[in-house]
Amino acid sequence: MKEYRLFAQSMYDRAVGHYETFGVSVFEDGVMIRIVRDVSPDRKRVEALVSEFNREHLEPVHLDQAIEDFLLDYDC
Amino acid sequence: MLCDLCPRECHIERTERQGGYCGVGTLPKIARIAPHYDEEPILSGTGGAGTVFFSGCSLRCVYCQNHEISADDFGTYITPYQLSEEYRRLEAMGVHNIEFVTPTHYIDAILESLCYYRPKLPLVYNSSGYEKVESLKKLDGVIDIYLPDFKYSNNTLAHRLSACADYAETAAAAIEEMLRQVGAPVMEDKLMKRGVMIRHLVLPSHVKNSIGVLEIIKEKWDSSVLVSLMSQYFPTGKADQYPDINRRITLREYQKVLDKLYELELDGFAQELESADKKYVPKWNYGN
Numbered sequence: 001m002k003e004y005r006l007f008a009q010s011m012y013d014r015a016v017g018h019y020e021t022f023g024v025s026v027f028e029d030g031v032m033i034r035i036v037r038d039v040s041p042d043r044k045r046v047e048a049l050v051s052e053f054n055r056e057h058l059e060p061v062h063l064d065q066a067i068e069d070f071l072l073d074y075d076c
Numbered sequence: 077m078l079c080d081l082c083p084r085e086c087h088i089e090r091t092e093r094q095g096g097y098c099g100v101g102t103l104p105k106i107a108r109i110a111p112h113y114d115e116e117p118i119l120s121g122t123g124g125a126g127t128v129f130f131s132g133c134s135l136r137c138v139y140c141q142n143h144e145i146s147a148d149d150f151g152t153y154i155t156p157y158q159l160s161e162e163y164r165r166l167e168a169m170g171v172h173n174i175e176f177v178t179p180t181h182y183i184d185a186i187l188e189s190l191c192y193y194r195p196k197l198p199l200v201y202n203s204s205g206y207e208k209v210e211s212l213k214k215l216d217g218v219i220d221i222y223l224p225d226f227k228y229s230n231n232t233l234a235h236r237l238s239a240c241a242d243y244a245e246t247a248a249a250a251i252e253e254m255l256r257q258v259g260a261p262v263m264e265d266k267l268m269k270r271g272v273m274i275r276h277l278v279l280p281s282h283v284k285n286s287i288g289v290l291e292i293i294k295e296k297w298d299s300s301v302l303v304s305l306m307s308q309y310f311p312t313g314k315a316d317q318y319p320d321i322n323r324r325i326t327l328r329e330y331q332k333v334l335d336k337l338y339e340l341e342l343d344g345f346a347q348e349l350e351s352a353d354k355k356y357v358p359k360w361n362y363g364n
Contacts (some may be wrong), residue, residue, distance in 0.1 A: 013327060021326060038328045041321075042281075071332055072284040074320065 002060065003027045004053040007069050011038055022046040024053070024067070026060045034060045036067050045070075081211050082134035082180050093153060098181040099146075100132030103153045104189075106362040107131050107145035109162045111171050116304050116345050118268040119173065119200065119223075126197065126255065127170030128162065129362075130178045135204040137227070137238045139279070141320050143313035146178065152362050156185045160192035167195050172267055173221065174201035183211055190218065198269050205238060205247035205274075212253045222254035222272045229288025237279075237318070257307075260300050261343075267343050273344065274300040277309055278333050281320040286333040294340045303344035305337055 005025050006065050019057050021041045026034040047069055052058075058066060079098075079212045088096035092103045104240045111124030119125045127271055131151030133140070140146045154162075162173055174195050180203050190199075198220035205224040226247050228234035234243035254272050261271030274293060278286050293303055307330050334346055 011327065019324065019326070038326055041323055041326065065223045068332070071329065072287070074284065 001029060002033075002057070003005060004050045005056070005060055006050045007035075009041075019052060024050055024063070026063065028060075036063060038069070039070070081183055083206055083208050083210065083240070083242070084134055092262075094292055095132060096181075097136075099136075099167060100130075100133045100151075100181060101153070102182075103132040103155060104182050104185045104187060104238060105153050106159075106162075107142075107151045107153040108359070108362050109166065111166070111169055112175070112194040115175070116265065116268075116273065118263065119175070119221075119273075121267050122174045122208070123170040123172050124168035125200065126163075126169070126174045126195075128166075128174065128176050128179075129157070130176065130182055132181055133178050133204065134180050135206045135238050136213075137204075137320060138314040139237065139309070139311065140313045141277075141308070141310070142178075146277065147313070156189040157192050159185070163189070163193055163195045164239040167197060171197070173198040173200050175202055175223070177202045180207055180211070183214055187214060203268075205250060206238075206243060207246070207250035207253075209253045212250060212257070216257050219254075220258060220270050221268055222258060224251055224254060224272070224274055226251065226274045226276055226289050228285055228291065229292055230282075230285045233282060233285050237321070244292070248292065251297070251301070251345050254298055255297060261302055265331055268302075271302065272300070273304055275304045275306060277306045278325050278330055279309060279327045280323050283329050284302050287336045289353065290333070290336050290340055290342065294342060299343055301340045301343075303337065304334065305346040306345070307347045342363075 007023050007025055010018055011021050021038045022043055023037040023039050025032050077089045079096045086097040093101040095101055108129040113120050113124045115125045131145045133146035144150050174197055197322050199222055200221040201219045202223040205226050228243045231241050231244050235241040258270050262269045276289050280292040281364040293334050310324055315321050
């Protein structure tokens with residue numbers, strides 16, 4: 001059983017400074033098997049993404065591509 | 077005059093101090109004139125770019141990084157003759173060029189000033205990219221280096237953030253005309269002497285827009301132009317009213333755009349993220 005979860009993190013860059021952002025982790029039988037940091041500072045969007053991954057039973061091997069697609073998917 | 081210099085074509089009667097959509101009159105309103113060392117190395121060199129920051133703007137993006145001068149009425153009016161005297165002063169300071177920053181609404185005043193004194197340095201036209209081809213034709217044979225932004229490939233985004241739904245095609249036509257006038261980049265002693273360098277500021281949340289811009293540049297102009305990718309965005313102006321751009325870009329977003337720049341093998345520059353600091357905005361002090 002795989003489960004995607006959101007996690008909060010603090011990032012730091014010399015110029016950008018500290019910023020709060022959210023990443024996605026994948027757990028299998030309670031063990032974390034994959035993590036992608038700094039997906040977006042927008043908590044609601046990352047929450048929606050995690051819900052979609054769980055609903056669609058996304059295979060972790062596709063996670064990187066799904067995150068890449070997410071970055072290109074902002075609807076203005 | 078009933079002004080139609082820029083693509084807004086507001087046809088408002090601009091007097092010496094009464095503005096149209098750009099917010100300023102026909103007399104040059106100046107925010108800063110000084111050597112500037114934070115442009116691309118091929119413009120700043122060691123002596124600096126001789127920047128002339130004009131007040132007012134015909135684009136007026138909600139997130140304008142220089143909103144104090146583009147929209148907040150800062151600046152001092154001078155005559156075209158006084159402007160020409162400033163060229164002499166900059167030249168004597170050892171700058172590598174004279175760079176007109178946001179000059180679109182002052183094309184006629186710039187041309188008049190150059191009748192009084194034509195500096196023996198390359199003239200740089202640094203603009204938002206939202207230009208009328210007919211107005212640019214007045215500069216044929218005058219400007220040596222064009223430094224246009226190409227802000228949006230997505231006109232929906234352009235409409236929302238800059239109130240112009242025709243940005244992409246208007247900027248593309250303008251850059252085509254700029255390239256016709258000055259041709260491919262010419263370098264001497266590590267300094268740009270002639271050509272077009274297109275700047276693009278990466279906006280938070282809008283990686284797809286940035287990638288679209290790079291793809292258009294590759295498709296239309298490829299190695300005929302240089303590209304300068306900028307990461308220095310910080311939320312200012314009215315950005316707090318737009319949640320998607322009310323933050324700096326993330327490392328992941330910038331890397332994604334940078335990867336595309338390398339994939340397309342475009343020539344030019346990519347700013348380090350360390351530049352994303354308000355300290356890179358000059359101090360507006362002309363006339364003070």
